[in-house]
Amino acid sequence: MRRIGIVGAGQAGLVLAIGLRQRGYDVTVFAERPAGEVRAGRLISNQCLFAPALQRERELGINFWDAEAPPVREVAFAAAGDGSEPSMAWRVGLDRPAQSVDQRVKVSDWLAEFERLGGDLRIRRVAPAELDECAREFELLIVAAGRGSQFDALFPRDDERSPYREPQRAIGILYVTGTLDAVPGLTFGMAPVGECFLLPVLSVHGPVHGIGFFGVPGGPMDVWDEVADVEQHHETARKLLRAHYPWQATLLDDAQPVAPTELLHGRITPVVRHPVGTLPSGTKVLAMGDAAVTNDPVGGQGANMAARAARAYQEAIVDRADRPFDEEFMHDAFARYWHHARHATRFNNDLLAPPPEHVLATLDTAQRVPAVAHRFAHLFENPADYEDWLGNPEAAMRYLREVTAERA
Numbered sequence: 474m475r476r477i478g479i480v481g482a483g484q485a486g487l488v489l490a491i492g493l494r495q496r497g498y499d500v501t502v503f504a505e506r507p508a509g510e511v512r513a514g515r516l517i518s519n520q521c522l523f524a525p526a527l528q529r530e531r532e533l534g535i536n537f538w539d540a541e542a543p544p545v546r547e548v549a550f551a552a553a554g555d556g557s558e559p560s561m562a563w564r565v566g567l568d569r570p571a572q573s574v575d576q577r578v579k580v581s582d583w584l585a586e587f588e589r590l591g592g593d594l595r596i597r598r599v600a601p602a603e604l605d606e607c608a609r610e611f612e613l614l615i616v617a618a619g620r621g622s623q624f625d626a627l628f629p630r631d632d633e634r635s636p637y638r639e640p641q642r643a644i645g646i647l648y649v650t651g652t653l654d655a656v657p658g659l660t661f662g663m664a665p666v667g668e669c670f671l672l673p674v675l676s677v678h679g680p681v682h683g684i685g686f687f688g689v690p691g692g693p694m695d696v697w698d699e700v701a702d703v704e705q706h707h708e709t710a711r712k713l714l715r716a717h718y719p720w721q722a723t724l725l726d727d728a729q730p731v732a733p734t735e736l737l738h739g740r741i742t743p744v745v746r747h748p749v750g751t752l753p754s755g756t757k758v759l760a761m762g763d764a765a766v767t768n769d770p771v772g773g774q775g776a777n778m779a780a781r782a783a784r785a786y787q788e789a790i791v792d793r794a795d796r797p798f799d800e801e802f803m804h805d806a807f808a809r810y811w812h813h814a815r816h817a818t819r820f821n822n823d824l825l826a827p828p829p830e831h832v833l834a835t836l837d838t839a840q841r842v843p844a845v846a847h848r849f850a851h852l853f854e855n856p857a858d859y860e861d862w863l864g865n866p867e868a869a870m871r872y873l874r875e876v877t878a879e880r881a
């Protein structure tokens with residue numbers, strides 16, 4: 474069977490590896506850390522997966538946590554106003570629940586599953602200079618090593634598809650337990666200084682809530698560089714809620730940080746890369762997941778896109794039959810993925826800019842017209858709806874006129 478190597482055991486690489494192994498491909502995964510270390514390690518993501526990405530895991534039979542993971546059944550939105558009440562607020566059910574299972578849980582369980590399926594797992598951090606040596610063993614080598622600088626030179630920035638050159642948010646995530654059980658689904662707070670998200674998560678510590686603040690750099694929510702531990706993070710988060718999301722001022726008062734490791738601070742520059750890299754020998758390698766397209770996590774798209782990438786790349790590999798995995802194949806595989814990822818990327822990038830009039834009008838109308846709230850909430854699972862709707866101010870305003878006329 475054809476020999477495929479994958480550098481990086483994350484949401485993208487492992488789902489592809491397991492899918493290919495199930496089809497009988499000879500797959501090797503290079504993982505930085507063994508399962509036990511991943512599970513005991515620091516927080517990686519907030520990883521809310523929506524229905525289409527969950528569907529991929531269910532098709533492969535690797536949705537091991539459906540019985541335990543708290544379902545995310547609705548989206549509750551609120552925007553800051555002048556006083557203590559939000560200027561607008563609505564909530565709406567998701568047609569199919571979303572779910573956040575800690576990536577430390579997923580990756581460690583999937584590493585075991587990959588080995589159970591006879592996959593070749595090698596615990597090894599592959600340096601860029603070692604890729605040529607690795608590539609010699611395989612007909613196709615895929616780099617799914619996540620975001621970061623190590624493979625940037627191999628997959629240069631695609632300027633036309635990358636509007637930002639700097640991080641657009643200062644991110645702080647904390648996992649807490651306590652009195653948040655009544656908080657429904659995914660709670661999304663919007664303020665001029667940034668966003669706040671709260672959602673239930675099945676973590677390595679069992680059911681918890683993840684609360685994330687996404688502050689505009691240089692603004693009053695750009696505070697995480699100074700925060701050293703979970704207690705300080707918890708106190709800072711409470712202050713941010715009181716100052717910028719006052720309708721949720723007491724949300725964390727009776728909550729406790731889950732453990733000293735359960736926090737995450739960072740800044741991410743959104744970037745789309747040229748997906749085909751050339752090694753010194755001339756061998757081509759293909760980027761996948763965050764290594765190819767990194768988005769700011771504000772729109773919750775990255776892990777969802779990684780699942781889509783796993784599907785698109787697997788289909789491209791299977792369709793290739795026994796023809797070579799050459800450069801043309803690699804561009805075709807990425808194009809299949811980009812067909813979806815371009816929508817998620819545009820939606821996500823636009824969320825980072827101050828909302829224009831037509832988006833504010835839409836969020837406002839969503840309070841009175843449930844169909845508008847429903848459509849907005851489902852952008853997270855179906856960002857392809859964005860381009861011809863909120864991505865086009867005239868179309869967005871026309872839609873609002875139509876839905877409000879229908880109700881008159």
Ligand SMILES: Cc1cc2nc3c(=O)[nH]c(=O)nc-3n(C[C@H](O)[C@H](O)[C@H](O)COP(=O)(O)OP(=O)(O)OC[C@H]3O[C@@H](n4cnc5c(N)ncnc54)[C@H](O)[C@@H]3O)c2cc1C
Pocket residue numbers: 480481482483484485486503504505506517518519520521522597598599600617618619620623644646737739761762763764770772773774775776777778779
């Ligand atoms: C704070 C935060 C919140 C987020 N929230 C969401 C969300 O709600 N919804 C969503 O969809 N997405 C979210 N994301 C994004 C999501 O986590 C990523 O987009 C997704 O994990 C990308 O998957 P990946 O497999 O490409 O990369 P990764 O998950 O980063 O996996 C890459 C793997 O490669 C390994 N690796 C790295 N270098 C090497 C090497 N040289 N050799 C071998 N192995 C290597 C790493 O150890 C890692 O295991 C969030 C991200 C962050 C930071």
